[in-house]
Amino acid sequence: VLAGxxxxxxxxxxxxxxxxxxxxxxxxxxxxxxVDGRVVEARFRAFxxxxxxxxxxxxxxxxxxxxxxxxxxxxxxxxxxxxEVPAAKFGRLLTLQDAVRAxxxxxxxxxxxxx
Numbered sequence: 001v002l003a004g005x006x007x008x009x010x011x012x013x014x015x016x017x018x019x020x021x022x023x024x025x026x027x028x029x030x031x032x033x034x035v036d037g038r039v040v041e042a043r044f045r046a047f048x049x050x051x052x053x054x055x056x057x058x059x060x061x062x063x064x065x066x067x068x069x070x071x072x073x074x075x076x077x078x079x080x081x082x083x084e085v086p087a088a089k090f091g092r093l094l095t096l097q098d099a100v101r102a103x104x105x106x107x108x109x110x111x112x113x114x115x
Contacts, residue, residue, distance in 0.1 A: 002053070004060025006043045008033055017102030020095035022047050028056055028099040032063060032071075034108045039066045046096075051089045055079040055096055063100075071104035 008014050008031045015034055020027040026048035033041040042060040046053050058079060063071070076093035079085065085093060 002057045004042060004044055004057050007031055007045060008041065008043050013108050015103045015106040015108055017099040017106060019098035019102060026052055026092045026095045028095050030099040030103050032103050037067055039063045048092055049089060051085045052092050052096065054083055055085065055093055058083060059096065068104050068107045071100050074100050
């Protein structure tokens, strides 16, 4: 079992972000539990190449302690650099970035995103 894989139970303190499309080859669902304005737990479900799965797993650990502004500023290039993702897969990591931004858009206490 991958660290960070799975899902959190729906709750008022859980922000969810979805991005991608399985039929297009990559889909990511990211969930973050937010307490006192910080991510205290993150989980993912992903469909895609091993680089997307590894990046999502790494990201769930990276996001613990993050505030909403951190999610809004997060860029896929960080995962690409840390995990040495080949350039041919960069487009797939944009899906992960979109999921992170969707979590920020659905931050607890804010107005939910329509994305």
